[in-house]
Amino acid sequence: MRVRRGLVIALLAVCTVLVSTFTASASPRHYERYVALGDSYTAGPLIPLQRLDPLGCFRSTLNYPAQLALRLHTRSYTDVSCSGADTTNMTGPQSVTLGVNPPQLDALRPSTDLVTLGIGGNDYGVFGTLVGTCPGLRASDPAGNPCQRHFTTDGVDVIEAQLTQTQANVTAVLAEIHERSPHAKVLAIGYPRIAPVSGTCPDVLPFADGDYAWLSSVEEALNAAISGAAEKDGDTSYVDTFTPSLGHDACAGRAAWINGQYYQLTAAPYHPNLSGMTGLAKIVYAALY
Numbered sequence: 001m002r003v004r005r006g007l008v009i010a011l012l013a014v015c016t017v018l019v020s021t022f023t024a025s026a027s028p029r030h031y032e033r034y035v036a037l038g039d040s041y042t043a044g045p046l047i048p049l050q051r052l053d054p055l056g057c058f059r060s061t062l063n064y065p066a067q068l069a070l071r072l073h074t075r076s077y078t079d080v081s082c083s084g085a086d087t088t089n090m091t092g093p094q095s096v097t098l099g100v101n102p103p104q105l106d107a108l109r110p111s112t113d114l115v116t117l118g119i120g121g122n123d124y125g126v127f128g129t130l131v132g133t134c135p136g137l138r139a140s141d142p143a144g145n146p147c148q149r150h151f152t153t154d155g156v157d158v159i160e161a162q163l164t165q166t167q168a169n170v171t172a173v174l175a176e177i178h179e180r181s182p183h184a185k186v187l188a189i190g191y192p193r194i195a196p197v198s199g200t201c202p203d204v205l206p207f208a209d210g211d212y213a214w215l216s217s218v219e220e221a222l223n224a225a226i227s228g229a230a231e232k233d234g235d236t237s238y239v240d241t242f243t244p245s246l247g248h249d250a251c252a253g254r255a256a257w258i259n260g261q262y263y264q265l266t267a268a269p270y271h272p273n274l275s276g277m278t279g280l281a282k283i284v285y286a287a288l289y
Helices: 002-026 064-072 123-140 146-150 163-180 211-233 274-288
Strands: 033-038 076-079 094-096 099-101 114-118 185-189 237-239
Touching (some): 064 076, 064 114, 064 274, 123 146, 123 163, 163 185, 185 211, 185 274, 211 237
Parallel strands (some): 033 076, 033 114
Antiparallel strands (some): 094 099
């Protein structure tokens, strides 16, 4: 009888531990106060409806932070992302058309418990340089890689060489986020794929054929810089959007998450469309849970 009673007690103890473990895993952290920081790949230029605070940031009410906040049922949600922002605009104001976007980190509070940061692509003008230069070089060598050659000096890719400093810049921003919001879960968001793994679509993405792979390599290097910053920080999680956006590049037609070279009523050139923002919101949500 004593042995049986001991076994029952032992089984009850094991069950209690299992139930407690299951309950803990089934009750994920609930985020109450979310702040979104970033550039145009966060803001969502031209995706309806555009906010007016200020208009020049081209910040959408349906970008991935807005959709994420809706999924999370946050008590408060602050999006201060702004098109054209770089890491200097995290601590300094950004002048835009018809206004000024205050330093983005000023939106952080000690009570902030979730922060997403999508920044780095505009440091040293990397993104603008690529889309502003490469299409114009395509005619000189449509089947080659004229843009890659243009940005290679003495065997060194000057675009990718700048990304070492970009990593340091993002690392510094992350440290400041932790200083201002010490209890927040911080996510560093990578950039989604623009070019396909194979094939071309020059009417949509007017790069020379050989520059498609180079464009992807620059994106991968940029994402590696952001991932490296998160790793060096040690208290930030990197969210890879490049890998899961496979098949949703600018050449993917109706499945595309990225707009091509032309302005659309619902998306800026070379930027995420509404489907892209929805896809990104799902990726970031999955990274939290």
